[in-house]
Amino acid sequence: MKKKLIWDLPTRLFHWLLVASILGQYVTAELLDDAVQWHFYIGYFTLGLIVFRVLWGIWGPKYAKFSGFVKGPVAVLEYAKSLFDRDSLPSVGHNPLGGWFVVIMITLVLIQAISGLFMTDDIFLDGPLRGMADSDILEIMSSLHHLAFDTLIYVVALHIGASVFYTVFKRQKLIPPMINGNKMMPEDEEQYYGEPQGIEHSKLARAIVIAILSAAIVYVVVEVIPPEPSVGQYYY
Ligand code: HEM
Numbered sequence: 001m002k003k004k005l006i007w008d009l010p011t012r013l014f015h016w017l018l019v020a021s022i023l024g025q026y027v028t029a030e031l032l033d034d035a036v037q038w039h040f041y042i043g044y045f046t047l048g049l050i051v052f053r054v055l056w057g058i059w060g061p062k063y064a065k066f067s068g069f070v071k072g073p074v075a076v077l078e079y080a081k082s083l084f085d086r087d088s089l090p091s092v093g094h095n096p097l098g099g100w101f102v103v104i105m106i107t108l109v110l111i112q113a114i115s116g117l118f119m120t121d122d123i124f125l126d127g128p129l130r131g132m133a134d135s136d137i138l139e140i141m142s143s144l145h146h147l148a149f150d151t152l153i154y155v156v157a158l159h160i161g162a163s164v165f166y167t168v169f170k171r172q173k174l175i176p177p178m179i180n181g182n183k184m185m186p187e188d189e190e191q192y193y194g195e196p197q198g199i200e201h202s203k204l205a206r207a208i209v210i211a212i213l214s215a216a217i218v219y220v221v222v223e224v225i226p227p228e229p230s231v232g233q234y235y236y
């Protein structure tokens with residue numbers, strides 16, 4: 001067996017910071033009183049994470065790239081046939097089915113973060129883009145903010161269930177590689193689904209540039225685009 005780096009550090013950091021942010025968003029919206037301000041701040045951070053992941057999906061290393069794991073229906077169906085087969089080939093990166101889960105989760109969190117920018121707590125705090133939309137749009141954004149989260153809960157439950165299913169039923173360890181980046185690959189490359197070479201390094205310098213760019217995009221959306229609040233209207 002050879003140890004190969006599959007998940008670069010930025011992708012792993014993205015994943016676990018996303019998990020922490022979603023938990024934080026749930027706690028600040030549903031469990032704590034008077035935490036809406038924190039809900040806003042964590043929401044901006046989550047938006048930044050998603051912007052980063054989209055750009056990283058274009059310019060990141062091989063297994064993080066959308067072009068590497070977003071497959072057409074034929075590949076997805078072909079893979080799905082072997083889902084309950086204990087001895088199916090393990091995937092090097094995301095498998096064709098899991099790839100679509102990744103796209104769906106990223107899209108749902110993006111919808112959640114964008115719709116949040118139009119929300120209000122009905123007391124003091126208005127999302128930064130609230131002043132730019134008419135009441136119909138605000139209604140839609142509010143419905144989206146609730147609906148996207150209700151959907152996300154089910155998708156994430158399936159996602160965690162799938163990770164456990166792969167570990168227990170298929171005896172494929174997916175969770176440790178999302179922590180340390182490495183997968184143990186058999187010498188025989190035929191035994192893996194996908195390109196088995198691994199990556200040389202995490203492209204950290206490029207990740208830092210993309211992270212700064214993502215933060216700048218969020219800053220523009222939250223601080224530059226919004227109109228000046230009128231008297232009695234506040235946002236942070
Ligand atoms: C709020 C909760 C979670 C969300 C929103 C979430 C979202 C995601 C996303 C977007 C990816 C793709 C990573 C990328 O390519 O950028 C991913 C991958 C992954 N996640 Fe999660 N995740 C969550 C919780 C968890 C938990 C609790 C576990 C561990 C039990 C887990 C295990 C994994 C694994 C193993 C992968 C890699 C799957 C593969 O090998 O294809 N996730 N997750």
Ligand code: HEM
Pocket residue numbers: 022025026029030036039040042043044046047109112113114115116117118119120121125127128145146149
């Ligand atoms: C992307 C991450 C986000 C997640 C996961 C999230 C999640 C949630 C959840 C679960 C609720 C409670 C909904 C309900 O009661 O049914 C909520 C409410 C709310 N969210 Fe978010 N949200 C996010 C981003 C944002 C952002 C960026 C803003 C504003 C800048 C925002 C503003 C609000 C407001 C004002 C409420 C209503 C709070 C209240 O009723 O007191 N959210 N959010």
